[in-house]
Amino acid sequence: SQTIHQWPATLVQPVGSPLSLECTVEGTSNPNLYWYRQAAGRGLQLLFYSVGIGQISSEVPQNLSASRPQDRQFILSSKKLLLSDSGFYLCAWSLLNSGANVLTFGAGSRLTVL
Amino acid sequence: SQQGEEDPQALSIQEGENATMNCSYKTSINNLQWYRQNSGRGLVHLILIRSNEREKHSGRLRVTLDTSKKSSSLLITASRAADTASYFCATGAGSYQLTFGKGTKLSVIP
Numbered sequence: 001s002q003t004i005h006q007w008p009a010t011l012v013q014p015v016g017s018p019l020s021l022e023c024t025v026e027g028t029s030n031p032n033l034y035w036y037r038q039a040a041g042r043g044l045q046l047l048f049y050s051v052g053i054g055q056i057s058s059e060v061p062q063n064l065s066a067s068r069p070q071d072r073q074f075i076l077s078s079k080k081l082l083l084s085d086s087g088f089y090l091c092a093w094s095l096l097n098s099g100a101n102v103l104t105f106g107a108g109s110r111l112t113v114l
Numbered sequence: 115s116q117q118g119e120e121d122p123q124a125l126s127i128q129e130g131e132n133a134t135m136n137c138s139y140k141t142s143i144n145n146l147q148w149y150r151q152n153s154g155r156g157l158v159h160l161i162l163i164r165s166n167e168r169e170k171h172s173g174r175l176r177v178t179l180d181t182s183k184k185s186s187s188l189l190i191t192a193s194r195a196a197d198t199a200s201y202f203c204a205t206g207a208g209s210y211q212l213t214f215g216k217g218t219k220l221s222v223i224p
Contacts, residue, residue: 006156032210043118043202043216044157051210059211090156094210100145100164101206105156 002027006091006106013113019064019078021109023091026072031093033074034103035066038088050074086113118146118203118215126221133190135218137203138183144207146179148188151200151217160188160201195224 036044046059048066092103121136149157176189200217
């Protein structure tokens with residue numbers, strides 16, 4: 001069976017510090033991978049998605065970047081965090097099946113920038 | 115940008131009652147999905163309905179889709195305290211992306 005791991009679960013960082021959130025998927029090959037951000041009381045905002053190694057699509061211009069160094073590894077990074085980067089970050093994977101994309105989410109990483 | 119908009123934003127009911135949540139969207143879709151999120155956790159997929167379907171059931175869940183009105187509803191019958199969570203609709207247009215709404219926060223009072 002497939003599993004998705006996301007870490008760290010919580011993170012408190014000062015403004016201007018770097019960020020690295022990691023996500024790995026087990027039990028499947030060539031998944032689509034996603035990073036979403038959820039601000040308090042709001043819906044999910046798609047940040048990045050990847051359909052293959054080294055292929056990253058960015059949805060929102062921002063202070064963040066993503067990389068996919070291996071087939072089942074997706075990393076969200078920032079060189080210098082802003083206060084507005086605080087939020088709940090969710091990694092997800094899917095396999096496009098008959099035109100429908102069902103997402104399986106990780107447990108999330110809560111980032112607080114002070 | 116977010117396409118799905120859930121209504122109501124919050125819903126509080128007694129255990130055993132039915133809970134109905136609505137979702138409206140703006141553009142053409144290939145499918146619509148509902149997800150559940152317990153507080154502080156990741157989202158869990160509940161049910162998918164394709165654009166050529168009008169109704170779908172899964173256990174105590176019933177989803178309807180009206181593409182002419184660009185709306186969907188999620189009905190949870192005989193609610194339980196464990197159903198307390200936020201519920202999100204997500205629209206797909208056949209590509210890699212899903213667009214989520216802001217969610218309905220459901221509280222089921224024992």
